[in-house]
Amino acid sequence: MTNKIYMAVGAIAGFLFLVFAGIDFSAGDTDAGRNDIIYAVIGFAASGLLFYLDRRQKERSAGGR
Numbered sequence: 001m002t003n004k005i006y007m008a009v010g011a012i013a014g015f016l017f018l019v020f021a022g023i024d025f026s027a028g029d030t031d032a033g034r035n036d037i038i039y040a041v042i043g044f045a046a047s048g049l050l051f052y053l054d055r056r057q058k059e060r061s062a063g064g065r
Contacts, residue, residue: 007054008047017037
């Protein structure tokens with residue numbers, strides 16, 4: 001699979017974990033909500049890293065031509 005698919009999956013997972021965190025916080029379970037926020041940050045960070053690596057690879061291939 002390409003980096004773009006992984007970027008999309010990371011962003012979607014991050015968004016879903018934010019939704020889960022909101023549900024957990026509204027239910028009063030702050031520990032689970034805090035864990036969901038950590039997972040969301042990890043998902044968004046992984047997506048951002050893959051976006052950066054994809055851009056860098058495109059710049060390298062464009063510069064080599």
